[in-house]
Amino acid sequence: MTGYQVIVIGSGVGGVCAAARLAHSGYKVLVLERLPFLGGRFSSLEHKGFRVTTGAVSIECGAALEQTFREVGANFDVRRPYPRVRYRIEGKDYEMPERGGLRFLMSIAAKDEKEVETVLKAFREPSLQPHVESEMSVKEWVLQFTDNQRVLGVLQALCGGTFSVNTYEAPVVEFFKLLRRGGFSNFGFAPRGNIALVESLADVVRRNGGEIWMRSEVTQILVKDGVVRGVVARKDNREIEVPASFVISDVGPVKTVQLAGEGNFDAEYLKCSIHRIKPSYTLLLEILSHRPLVDFPGVLMTVGTRRTAFIVTQTVCCPELAPEGKHLTTVVGAPEFSTPSLDLRREFELIIEDARDNIASFDRYADEVMMRSFHGDWPGYRARPGCDAPQRTPIRGLYNVGDGAKASGHFGLGGSAEAARLVTEEIKERAKSLA
Amino acid sequence: MAEIAVVDEAKCVGCGQCVLVCDFEAVKVWYGLSRVEQQDCVGCGVCIDFCPVAALGWEGE
Numbered sequence: 001m002t003g004y005q006v007i008v009i010g011s012g013v014g015g016v017c018a019a020a021r022l023a024h025s026g027y028k029v030l031v032l033e034r035l036p037f038l039g040g041r042f043s044s045l046e047h048k049g050f051r052v053t054t055g056a057v058s059i060e061c062g063a064a065l066e067q068t069f070r071e072v073g074a075n076f077d078v079r080r081p082y083p084r085v086r087y088r089i090e091g092k093d094y095e096m097p098e099r100g101g102l103r104f105l106m107s108i109a110a111k112d113e114k115e116v117e118t119v120l121k122a123f124r125e126p127s128l129q130p131h132v133e134s135e136m137s138v139k140e141w142v143l144q145f146t147d148n149q150r151v152l153g154v155l156q157a158l159c160g161g162t163f164s165v166n167t168y169e170a171p172v173v174e175f176f177k178l179l180r181r182g183g184f185s186n187f188g189f190a191p192r193g194n195i196a197l198v199e200s201l202a203d204v205v206r207r208n209g210g211e212i213w214m215r216s217e218v219t220q221i222l223v224k225d226g227v228v229r230g231v232v233a234r235k236d237n238r239e240i241e242v243p244a245s246f247v248i249s250d251v252g253p254v255k256t257v258q259l260a261g262e263g264n265f266d267a268e269y270l271k272c273s274i275h276r277i278k279p280s281y282t283l284l285l286e287i288l289s290h291r292p293l294v295d296f297p298g299v300l301m302t303v304g305t306r307r308t309a310f311i312v313t314q315t316v317c318c319p320e321l322a323p324e325g326k327h328l329t330t331v332v333g334a335p336e337f338s339t340p341s342l343d344l345r346r347e348f349e350l351i352i353e354d355a356r357d358n359i360a361s362f363d364r365y366a367d368e369v370m371m372r373s374f375h376g377d378w379p380g381y382r383a384r385p386g387c388d389a390p391q392r393t394p395i396r397g398l399y400n401v402g403d404g405a406k407a408s409g410h411f412g413l414g415g416s417a418e419a420a421r422l423v424t425e426e427i428k429e430r431a432k433s434l435a
Numbered sequence: 436m437a438e439i440a441v442v443d444e445a446k447c448v449g450c451g452q453c454v455l456v457c458d459f460e461a462v463k464v465w466y467g468l469s470r471v472e473q474q475d476c477v478g479c480g481v482c483i484d485f486c487p488v489a490a491l492g493w494e495g496e
Contacts (some may be wrong), residue, residue: 036484045485067489272477283467286451344449344467370473372451378487379448 004030004211007231007244008258009218011198011411012040013056014402015250017068017420018261024072025428026030026382029210030142030242031202032233037195038202040250041378041403042413044193049323051193052286055374056413057312057330058187058299059197064410064418074200080188081317087157088358089150089303101183109150109303118145126172127179138175139167153303158183160309160334162303162411164280164380169337172288177409184411187299191318221247221260225348228260228397240402245434246397246427248420252382252404253277253389265394269320273389277404282380283351284308285331286370292316293329293359293366301359307333307347307356330356335373338384345366385411391423397430399423438478439494442469444491455481462494 008019011033023029026143041055059065059078060236069076085096089108097104103120110116122145124427126132134141138155152167159170162184178184190197202212213235220232222241230243257265265274287293294300297317299310308331315327322328331354335347348371356362374380382404383389391405399405401423406415440462442453449467460483461475469490471482483491 035487040487045452047455054450054452284451348466370451370454370464371449371466372464373449374444376448376469376488378450 002312004028004242005431006030006246006248007032007242008248008250009231010040010250010402011038011212011326012250012402012416013065013198013383014405014416014420015040015248016198016201016205017065017399017417018248018250018424019072019210020072020074020201020425021068021420022427023205023208023210025424026208027427027431029205029208030244031205031210031212032216032218033212033214036215038212038214039195039198041374042194043198044190044195046111048288050288050326050328051195051321052328053194053330053399054211054376055380056194057332059190059194060184060412060414061186063186063187064407064414064421068281068417068421069197069200072201072204074204077190077192077196077200078188079191079318080186081299083296084187084298085301086296086298087154087301087303089153093239093300096185101185102179105154106151109148109154110146111148115146115148115151121149123176123179127176129176132173132176134172136172137168137261138170138172141172141175142167150303157303157309161299161332164282164309164334165338165384166334166336169280169384171386178411181409189314189318189321191320193321199271202284218251220247221256223260223264223395223398226264226394226396227233228395230261239326245431248399248401248423250402252402253393253400254382254404256393256398256400260395262364276387277383277389278387279338279375279379280381280384281335281342281373281375283333283335283347284372284374285351286372287329287331287353287355287366288324288368289327289329289365290325290367291365292327293362302354302358305333305354306309306350307335308351308358309333311355311358324358329359334380338375338379340376342375347373388415391419392426399426439473439476440471440478440480440482440491441494442471443490443492444468446488448488448490450487452485452487456481456485
């Protein structure tokens with residue numbers, strides 16, 4: 001049989017990173033994507049000449065994702081805005097310095113110098129430790145030191161913007177990890193859309209003899225005697241069995257279990273790794289206009305809003321994303337909580353109120369507004385920080401990458417890219433010992 | 436008459452991808468829920484194809 005050594009299920013960021021890395025290292029790789037476009041929630045679709053995201057907004061630079069591109073020789077076409085970040089606190093905008101961001105923010109939000117030092121100490125000391133144990137949320141943690149609403153508001157914008165959850169949902173230990181790596185301030189946008197980045201990795205797969213099948217849904221992961229054997233995929237209305245020594249799933253650990261059959265997993269794994277995964281929902285207002293609604297290229301972090309974490313007019317930094325003279329603005333927020341009982345109508349009413357408060361003449365300049373929500377099987381994050389499943393599964397040769405199995409200490413796209421790196425390294429080791 | 440796309444509201448997450456791919460401005464996403472404007476739908480099916488959660492289908496199916 002001509003066979004593939006590795007099958008990757010799903011072409012999201014974790015999937016294409018893993019596929020590109022392995023193909024680049026000489027493995028015969030097959031990527032199966034059920035949808036007609038590549039990239040999953042890290043992609044873009046064309047709408048009236050605009051390139052609009054399928055999920056991801058800002059792209060971290062200088063971290064695990066960029067590292068992947070560099071290692072496989074793909075073009076990391078990401079443009080960094082300058083100024084990068086401004087904070088709007090009580091109607092006034094403050095530009096973030098390159099370094100000392102938290103001190104800068106606290107010096108604005110705290111009531112006096114003593115409170116600045118207290119809050120900085122509360123976060124800095126634990127974030128310098130290699131390992132801190134706490135079950136507390138960011139909100140519970142900070143309330144031990146201050147109940148200053150402006151301080152809480154800054155932390156809320158940080159948690160909402162980075163994790164897409166509220167301070168009362170974000171584990172403080174994850175926040176410490178974020179601080180340890182210097183926050184999330186080195187980022188940019190893809191001038192030709194997220195899809196261009198995914199295509200660039202997909203090209204590495206194809207150039208190295210790999211294949212990518214679109215509209216090919218995996219209906220089963222084949223397992224025998226605790227070892228993965230391949231998958232069953234539906235392609236052109238036919239079910240085909242594709243054998244492989246390794247299967248990498250980028251469809252989320254919960255779906256991986258369904259595809260492989262729950263009976264193949266032990267109770268401990270299901271309890272401690274699968275059932276503790278909690279998603280985070282995201283609210284997005286996508287606004288098309290004839291003028292930029294944010295007047296600088298970077299991200300406007302909004303403090304003290306109802307739902308909004310940040311607002312960005314990406315077309316100021318990347319005019320290529322829109323037809324000439326037109327602009328695309330995105331308002332991003334976390335809803336009150338992330339369970340199906342959420343009242344989406346109310347959530348959008350609140351985020352629109354935020355948009356009206358923070359964008360001058362919003363109703364006059366917004367030509368088209370899309371009220372987009374990300375939840376269920378297409379969420380903001382499948383796993384909020386601190387509850388991702390491990391990449392390794394109890395089934396030999398079966399791994400998870402991407403959202404739901406993000407690498408600890410990495411966030412967003414970088415967490416998916418790092419998970420892909422860890423898995424590909426392990427597969428290379430395993431393949432060596434099998435050979 | 437062409438077939439018309441419809442949204443299964445129980446499945447729709449409101450990500451708006453159907454709005455992005457529709458060339459006929461027949462789909463809108465309001466308050467995190469998509470809606471097909473029947474009079475504008477030409478039945479091309481692209482929204483059904485691109486929906487990540489299989490919330491769109493043909494009317495009557």
